[in-house]
Amino acid sequence: MKQFRTFVKKEFFHIFRDKRTMMILLGMPIIEIILFGFAISTEVKNVRVAVLDPSGDVITRKIIDRIDASEYFILTTKLNTPQEVEQAFRRGEIDLAVVFSHRFLDNLYTGDAKIQLIADATDPNMAVTQSGYASGIISAAQQELLPAGASPATIVPDVRLLYNPQMKSAYNFVPGVMGLILMLICAMMTSISIVREKEIGTMEVLLVSPMKPLLIILAKAVPYFVLSFVNLSTILLLSVYVLHVPIAGSLLALVSVSLLFIFVSLSLGLLISTITQTQIAAMLVSGLMLMMPTMLLSGMIFPVDGMPTILQVISTIIPARWYIDVVRKIMIEGVSITLVAKEIGILALMAFVLVTVSLKKFKTRLE
Missing domain, CATH: 3.40.1710.10 (abc type-2 transporter like domain)
Structure with missing residues (x-):
């Protein structure tokens, strides 16, 4: 029995030393109950x-x-x-x-x-x-x-x-699902890229290469950017020809904004990749930590205006919120790209910030 207590005590010490595990065990329930309690609301407000x-x-x-x-x-x-x-x-x-x-x-x-x-x-x-x-x-x-x-x-x-006299629910969910799919797939694909190099031992090759850190990071993103464009094309084709959601605005504008959002998502995945140590940790962060905020705070399911002020403020740092707004305005309402200049500017700023932070974190880890 004494040995059993010793092993239990050892496991507690292991858990307490791992700050990330403690945050997941104790912090996630608090975050979830707050988000689900205040963000999920069908009430009419504001x-x-x-x-x-x-x-x-x-x-x-x-x-x-x-x-x-x-x-x-x-x-x-x-x-x-x-x-x-x-x-x-x-x-x-x-x-x-x-x-x-x-x-x-x-x-x-x-x-x-x-x-x-x-x-x-x-x-x-x-x-x-x-x-x-x-x-x-x-x-x-x-x-x-x-x-x-x-x-x-x-x-x-x-x-x-x-804009939707037939009251088709697809008109509401297609923009949201587009934002969710592109965010999760792009972030998850790139989040394991640099971590994989560390785990399989090829990071040394990158360290001694003449390539600058910025070019290495961008080189990691290019293949996933091309694959994400294929995903975008598939999503749009299914939306139009299977779900019968028309593109009322400019297809070129919609694709251009979507490519910008894909780049933002890939940059976020690269940032996750530079701050995590294992592929499992990178997948957990990109999957769990991005899915819930994207679903609840982006306006995909519940209107942002009906949320408490603090959650509305937090939602401004969710890239999917701005992308979903743009898709609804261009795809459903048919507005011109000039009327979504604010959202496009915010996404462009997010892309710049994420790439800059990823570069800084990448250089720090190489030292």
């Missing part, structure tokens, strides 16, 4: 609303005030023409638009007063939920604001689902 109110009468103003006072919606802008509605959606400024008919108050008692709700249906489930919440507020406001004894026709808002 929905950006635009209003087109050509009549501007007392009833429409009070309905608008009720929507703005709701905890679910944020009134961001007031539009002047119907053309501005879709422009606001294309610029990514709003999630929902409320459009009132002309002479709303005068037509309220004749049944000719109309309200249209226009929602961004790239995420069809969220669009339906947002429209339902807004319809409920409008219905309640109508009953409260009319004079006692009045009996106007009940207004049932006309809901228009922009």
